[in-house]
Amino acid sequence: MHALLFIFCLLFSLPALAETGHGLAMHGALKYPAGFKHFDYVNPDAPKGGEVRLAEIGGWDSLNPFIVKGEAAAGSDLPFETLLTGSADEPFSEYGLIAETVETPADRSWVIYTLRPQARWHDRKPITADDVVFSFEILKAKGHPRYRFYYAAVDKVEKLAERRVKFSFKPGDNRELPLIIGQLPILPKHYWQGRDFGLTTLEPPLGSGPYKIATFETQRSITYERVKDYWGADLPVRRGMNNFDRIRYDSYRDTTVALEAFKAGEYDWRLENEARKWATGYKDWQGLKDGRGRQEAIPHRRPAGMQGYAYNLRRPLFQDVRVRRALAYAFDFEWSNKTLFYGQYKRTASYFANSELAAEGLPGPLELAVLEPLRAQLPPEVFTEAYRPPMTDGEGNIRPNLRAAMKLLEEAGWDVVDGKLVKDGQPFVFEILLVQPVWERITLPFARALARLGIEANVRTVDTAQYKNRLDHYDFDMIVHVWGQSQSPGNEQASFWGSESADQPGGQNLAGIKSPAIDALIDQVISAPDRDALVARTRALDRALLWGHYVIPHWHLGTDRLVWWDKFGRPKVSPSNGTQFLTWWVKP
Structure with missing residues (x-):
């Protein structure tokens, strides 16, 4: 009798049965099976090299994109990676990036990420579970307020091993949480010790992503260079992406000045958000007349969201x-x-x-x-x-x-x-x-x-x-x-x-x-x-x-209105979420 009681208690004390996989879908099955080679909307053999010049409107005063203080430079998230990364041709699915596998029970009351052994910071030190725990805690404590909202339902985070970390969630039915935590930017604990994460900074922070900051001039420009020995370059979720050797952003006072700079060849690629400029602003562009430039509206199927005149109900x-x-x-x-x-x-x-x-x-x-x-x-x-x-x-x-x-x-x-x-x-x-x-x-x-x-x-x-x-x-x-x-x-x-x-x-x-x-x-x-x-x-x-x-x-609109100098190649497939510029490449 005692033996039966022991077995009964043991069964009901076991954790919920979990599945371990290479990714996770919000609802239903993943589109891309285990062992997939690359996303459908990339060219896996895209050549690497060249420089792309882009524009941002307004100035900036910080290289920390994770806090509410200051105005972060365009592209300042490029040096950083997340546990999982999404695909652009599914409603909401994520696949392993820093994490090699993701493990969660049917009720998604917790999730365990096992990190890739090859995942490295730009200083070549390995990314560990300590970094994941640190990132979660520092973003909740000193990061932008959105992180506190996103992670409010997390009950605790635990380091299980050098490369395994577990997030347990508060009671409730929130199936999205393992994917939300998968979007957690991972920051290096050893770098931030002795530094105040809550302050703006002009010291390029240490990251682990495909790009790092090369040069910058505050309020004027910033250039990122591709990390030649980037640890994740051959992952299925990264093949055919991050093809530019350098990405440069120049700051412009307003969109009118930026348009004239584009037509003069000061930068290379532009997403046009103004109807008048799209209809009339490029008629005098010599690049379009002589075939050196392109103007194209590319359809997409992503939700447009809401743009409007917003009231402040606090008034x-x-x-x-x-x-x-x-x-x-x-x-x-x-x-x-x-x-x-x-x-x-x-x-x-x-x-x-x-x-x-x-x-x-x-x-x-x-x-x-x-x-x-x-x-x-x-x-x-x-x-x-x-x-x-x-x-x-x-x-x-x-x-x-x-x-x-x-x-x-x-x-x-x-x-x-x-x-x-x-x-x-x-x-x-x-x-x-x-x-x-x-x-x-x-x-x-x-x-x-x-x-x-x-x-x-x-x-x-x-x-x-x-x-x-x-x-x-x-x-x-x-x-x-x-x-x-x-x-x-x-x-x-x-x-x-x-x-x-x-x-x-x-x-x-x-x-x-x-x-x-x-x-x-x-x-x-x-x-x-x-x-x-x-x-x-x-x-x-x-x-x-x-x-x-x-x-x-x-x-x-239901299209991306794009103009560019004809120096680029791009994949044949455009995913439902629209143009993915980091899948383009500079023609050799």
């Missing part, structure tokens, strides 16, 4: 949803698209536009299953209407929209007195904060339309450093912002929209959303057991965000 002026909804009527997208954007854009009507994650029509059964328990806390329109931003005829006549806006403002207690919108004796005055002059041509017509409602919207453009500082401390009324999204949303949604992140300096919940219902929907997204549930729960979250009117949605 009493914007805490009434009727006010937020009213101001959206003053933005004339159709006229802007026709007059300013050459008809290139689609109106954004989802936080997950250009993907299957975007809410459409009315909620389906799977969505209602998560929405119904929250009905009392959500706007009624979530259940009864498909969200559509206000529309116009595109001819500049927005009087019907302004009438609708004024009705909402009057309901919220605002009245026009001597041409000014006033409530309790206070005029409706706010500032739209911009970081690039290019936004002025779009925002000034919006401000003029608001003026017809009696609202004084002051448009102010500041430099990059001041802009970042004001955003870090939420010192703004309204900004233009982009929240990027992936094909597999998860824990990052808590940092975008979660109540806990709303008051964290340097956080990503710039709108200041504090909604128990949205918090609950974020938890549902994070705990989704399969792809169908994830899609439905993300659509439900999308509806709640849209009907909260936290932003005035802008527009999106």
Whole structure:
């Protein structure tokens, strides 16, 4: 009897059965099996060599990309590697990089990474479990606030052996955590001992990645050189990548100056984000005329995310949803698209536009299953209407929209007195904060339309450093912002929209959303057991965000608009996540 009892207790004290593999998928199976040679979207025989020159807008004052202080140089994450790395042609799968294998049970309550024996720092010292533990602890303690949100559900981290480390998670259903920890940047413990990780630095930090800093001139340029004996060069996840011998970033004051510098041959490759420049800015480019340059829009299937005029709900002026909804009527997208954007854009009507994650029509059964328990806390329109931003005829006549806006403002207690919108004796005055002059041509017509409602919207453009500082401390009324999204949303949604992140300096919940219902929907997204549930729960979250009117949605594309001097080769396959520039190479 005692023997049977002992066996019974032993069985139930054993850890959950786990699987060990070369990678991990969020849902379903990995696309690439064990022993795969390379990703499908690379040229495994791409030649190495040459230099590529790129541009960044604004200046920089730090080589530490992991903290909230300072403005990190473009490309400053190139010298660093992570435990796992993602593929660009799956919704969310990661494969071993520093980690050779990843081991986790079915419930994903913990994960063990076994490090590759050949993984080395640039000083040739091995990467160990001590480095992994150090990286986790220092990033949570002194890193950017996003790391504290991402890793909040980690209960403990343990060194099991010289090359084995285990992360145990707090109770809860969060299948994404082993992949989130896989994205942990690994930092060298021996290098940072005696240095203050929380301070900006102009001393090139020690890394383990395919590039290291070669030369730099603060606020002007920085050059990275390929590590010739990079330990990971022949890994399946690195074959055909990191082909340039040197990558140089030059700093430019604004996008107009940068465009002229590109056409003059000062740099080589450019992702064009402005419709007017795409339509007209390259017509006089001699490189395009004589065949030395290329201009091409390359389709992709990644979610566009949300770009828009974002309200700061910390301001009493914007805490009434009727006010937020009213101001959206003053933005004339159709006229802007026709007059300013050459008809290139689609109106954004989802936080997950250009993907299957975007809410459409009315909620389906799977969505209602998560929405119904929250009905009392959500706007009624979530259940009864498909969200559509206000529309116009595109001819500049927005009087019907302004009438609708004024009705909402009057309901919220605002009245026009001597041409000014006033409530309790206070005029409706706010500032739209911009970081690039290019936004002025779009925002000034919006401000003029608001003026017809009696609202004084002051448009102010500041430099990059001041802009970042004001955003870090939420010192703004309204900004233009982009929240990027992936094909597999998860824990990052808590940092975008979660109540806990709303008051964290340097956080990503710039709108200041504090909604128990949205918090609950974020938890549902994070705990989704399969792809169908994830899609439905993300659509439900999308509806709640849209009907909260936290932003005035802008527009999106389904292509990468690229221009380059014809010195490059590129793979034949473009993955669903779009152009992967580090798979290109300089033609011999």
